[in-house]
Amino acid sequence: MKVLNNEKGFVKLIFVILLLVFMAYLGYSFGMPYYRYSAFKSDVREMARISLGNEERTRAQILEKAEEYRIPITEDTLNVTVTSKSVRVSTAWSETVDVLGLYQKTLRFNVDIEE
Numbered sequence: 001m002k003v004l005n006n007e008k009g010f011v012k013l014i015f016v017i018l019l020l021v022f023m024a025y026l027g028y029s030f031g032m033p034y035y036r037y038s039a040f041k042s043d044v045r046e047m048a049r050i051s052l053g054n055e056e057r058t059r060a061q062i063l064e065k066a067e068e069y070r071i072p073i074t075e076d077t078l079n080v081t082v083t084s085k086s087v088r089v090s091t092a093w094s095e096t097v098d099v100l101g102l103y104q105k106t107l108r109f110n111v112d113i114e115e
Contacts, residue, residue, distance in 0.1 A: 026099065030107075033095045036069045037109045048087040048115040055082045062089065088114045 043065050051058045059080045066073045073091050081088040090112040097105050 029097050033107050036071060040069050040071055041111050044089050044111055045113050048089050048113050051087045053082050055080050086114050
């Protein structure tokens with residue numbers, strides 16, 4: 001209770017709490033695009049690994065997974081190539097992170113997998 005009686009101590013406490021909340025907000029704002037990228041890349045790698053040589057089916061599954069993760073790719077930006085020995089999947093997209101309308105950062109992601 002001594003902290004509440006001391007005006008400078010209370011202001012410092014509020015400032016530290018606000019700073020921690022802002023840092024958590026930044027971590028969430030920048031962390032979610034990277035999480036989606038990592039999870040999507042892992043799923044695409046798995047789909048390429050178990051692909052049965054059907055290019056259209058693999059493409060449809062990847063686009064469905066991208067929609068599930070809310071990743072902005074289209075059929076035009078997704079390249080799926082099936083050969084007798086491998087499956088190659090490549091795509092790229094960018095996402096803009098907006099921090100309270102004061103700062104915008106464009107993050108670019110690229111997936112290029114051959115299994």
